Amino acid sequence: MKKYAYIGCLGFIAVITTEFGIIGILPQVAEYYKISIDKAGYLLSTFALVIALTGPFMTLLTSGINRKKVMTASILMFLITGIISSFSPPFWLLMLVRILPAFLQPVYIATALSVAISGADNSKKNELMSTVFNGVAIAMVTTVPFATWISGLYSWEYSFMIQAAVSLVALGNIHFLLPSMPVKEKKSYGSQIKILKQPSFILSTLTNFFMITAWFSTYSYFADYLGKAKGMDTSMVSYMLFLFGIIGIIANKIAGKMLNKNVTVTLAFFLSGTILIPVLLYISNGNLLATIFVIGIWGFLYSPSFLNASTYMISAAPDALEFANSLATSFGNLGVTLGTTIGGWIIITKGVEYTPWIGFIFGILAFLMIIVRNIIEKKGEIISSCSE
Template sequence: MKKYAYIGALGFLAVITTEFGIIGILPQVAEHYHISIDKAGYLLSAFALVIALTGPFMTLLASGFDRKKVMLTAIFIFLVTGVVSSFSPPFWLLMLVRILPAFLQPVYIATALSVAVSQGNKQNENELMSIVFSGVAIAMVTTVPFATYIASLFSWEYSFMVQAIISVVALLAIYFVLPPMPVKEKKSYGSQLKILTKPTFIVSTAMNFFMISAWFSTYSYFADYLNKAKGMDSTMVSYMLFVFGIIGVLANWVAGKMLNKNITSTALFFLSGTIIVPILLHFSGGNTVATIVVIALWGFLYSPSFLNASTYMISSAPEAMEFANSLATSFGNLGVTVGTTVGGWIIVSKGVQFTPWITIVFGVLAFTMILLRQYVERKELLRVDPTNVGIQP
């Protein structure tokens, strides 16, 4: 039954609108508070850093509670953030209310995924997960560009009003559609923590970190990059976010199908964008049509990155799915923090047009981690059965 997966996706839509809706309005926020663009970027990187540092612990703590109540609590905090932020509070308060929902974001994602797959079978598990993660792509095609567009028409505060409205809709859907979901059998902390000793899981975690760092070293400054490197105004940027997102919806659906066949090949295919897209952005120059085509490709290859990262990590530790996914969320957000921070440093020291080259550096490191996991798995397989000479697909 896919109903629970779609409810999870709706909540994910609210979560992602709050986390990444800030990307399209960073230049306006920086101007309003009279701060530099890299300082405004802290609104994104601090959010991600809190997730990275607290995600696994919060998920472990919440693992024994009714899943419906956990999801409701998380989305309610996101609603509070949207409402308070829409009143353009002092920057310190804006930062504080941005950070609060970050504590529960990985808890929501892990719980929503667990609820979704609990209603299906092993064969369509990745497809159900892709439905939940489609909330990311749908946010990129609807609420994130719409919030940017509304901000360009009126002011940046209206962007947060959009985020609050989406949170209300998600809150109502979870409350009225999901039944109570008490945890029948709570896994011990020890059994879940054991995955931290698995070499394949550690390498998979590193791949996730480098891949997300790669994408976000440029994507965090999407609006600023298109403003200054490509000469686009705020309205055009909102259109580009729309193109980016509409392609991303298709990409998530394709990735879900591909992951059911081969997880590693799918990860490699979409990771190739961290090498291809920066090169094409460079050669597209000031050609608007060429830039739009590259942005469409960028949206296709980037959008399933969180789905690919979670699935890749869970595949190395299926016995602790929720905890593995919370670590995927945490290290992915650590990647958001590092990518955003390094990208901001490059903007200040060199210029925004150089940020795509950082994407390539992190991308190469992510490729290396996939190859390293293949090597580790092959070594483990040979130790168990010396007659084996390769890895089963």
Template sequence: MKKYAYIGSIGAMGVITTEFGVIGILPQIAKYYSISIDKAGILLSAFALVIALTGPFMTLLTSGFDRKKIMLLSIFIFLISGIVSSLSPPFWLLVFVRLLPAFLQPVYIATALSVAISKGNKSNENELMSIVFSGITIAMVTTVPLATYFASIFTWEVSFLIQAIVSFIAICFIYFGLPNLPVKEKKSYGSQIKILQQPIFLVSTAVNFFMITAWFSTYSYFAEYLNKAKNMDDTMVSYMFFVFGILGVLSNFLAGKLMNKSIYKTILFFLTGTVIIPILLYYSGTTILITVFIIGLWGFMYSPSFFNASTYMISSAPNAIEFANSLATSFGNLGVSIGTVTGGYVIANYGVAYTPWLTFGFGSIAIILIGVRKWMEVKSSLYHLSETTN
């Protein structure tokens, strides 16, 4: 049944609109509060850091509660955050209310994925998961650029108001569309934590971290990069978000199909973007048509990254899907945080034009680690084969 997956994707739209909707308005926020762009980036990096540090623990703590209620509570906190943020509070308070929903973001994603695949077949689990994650890319092509566009016309506060509206819509769909979903059999904490002893899972976690770090060392400052390195105004930046997101929706759909055929080839294909895009961005100049093409390719290669990372990690821990996904979300957001911080450091010391080289470096590490996991899997299968033969 795909209904649960689509409802989960709507909630994911609310989650991602709140987390990443701030990217397009960071320059405006920096100007309003008279702070540097790297300090304004705290609104993204701190959000992601909270997810990284608390995600697995919050997921374990809430794993025994009714899944519908957990999803409603999570999105309700996002709603409150959007409303308060739209009132242009002092910067410290803006940071604080941004942090509150971060505690439940990985809980929502993990729960929505669990609910989506609970009514499906084993053969189409990846497709159902991709539907939930499509909420991320749909947000990139609709609500995130829309929030950026209205902020360019009116004020940055409107962006947070749109985030609140999306969260409210998600609450309605979850409340009226899902039945109560009590957990019938709660897995022990020990059985789930055991996956941390598996070397292949740990390498998969490192791939996730470096892949997301690679993308967000540049993407966190998407608006700033296009403003300064490509000479685009705020309205044009909002159009670039649309281009970025449209190609992202297509690639997320494609990734869901490809994952059913080969997880290894799919993640490796999309990871090549972390090497190709930086080279194209750095040497392309400011010609508008070339820039639009590169932005579209960037969106295509980047957009399935969270889905790819989660699927890649879960494939090495199929018996602890929720906990594995919460770790994927946490380490992915640790990547968001570290990528944002390192990108901010490069901007402050060298200039925004050099941030793509961070993407190149971190992405190269992720590609090497994929090779390491493949080698470990081959070595493990040969060992088990010899044990069976003997």
């Protein structure tokens, strides 16, 4: 039902504003707490690491609970985080309140997607999922750049106030517009966990992991990269985030339709950006117009990455949708952690201008995983046809 997909999308905007809103203000946070940029990056990488380590278990534990209650509790935690963070607490406390909602983020995403496609025809499921995932692109075009722009005008604490406000709106929509949705039939843990033995699913998981690592080695330091490598100020960075998100909304819509036709080809098409963008950023050098053009292409090819990763993993495990989704979220965030960590290390040791080339390497690894999965599946088809 489309209404449920839009409610899920609004909650996703709150989730993404909280997780990635920090990207635009990392330099200011580092300056305020008098720490290096890579240490400030822990606010993103630790958040992602908690998701990676606990996501599947939390999703399994909550799989029998009323879906409305799960979504409400998740967004409430994001609201509390935004409020406390806006008071510029000591760095250890800021880190702690950043970590808490991370436990429920994959639970929210898996539940919102499940609610969105409940009762839908198979032909419509990918488009409904893309509507929910549009929350990522919408956040990138509205709340994330707006929070960055406001922090540039006043101070970084205002960014967290924006995050809290978005979470409050999402919470109200879930509470008033989503009906009670008790789980009618809870699947056994064993029936869901067995997908971990399937080679195709393992390779899909590795594809997701390498792809997100590739993107976030640079994207985590978007503001720092554009500031130091391309000479843009905070205001210009916020405009670039806006451009990034606008194009991302279009990209998500296109990706949703493409996924209905061929999941693997769609994934490969958008994954090509991990190899193309580093080359284009290098060629654009200090040319402002060329850089803006490249950022537009970057936003188009990056934005559907979480949608593509989830759909690709689900295609290898269609009978365990929520668990597969939670694993997609977890390994995607493990990729965020690794990409952010390696990117931070490269910035400190070499310089921020070298971070896109990390994406180039991990992008190639992701392509190799797709090729291996295709080979294994074709062998399986040949064996099954011979046995018949």
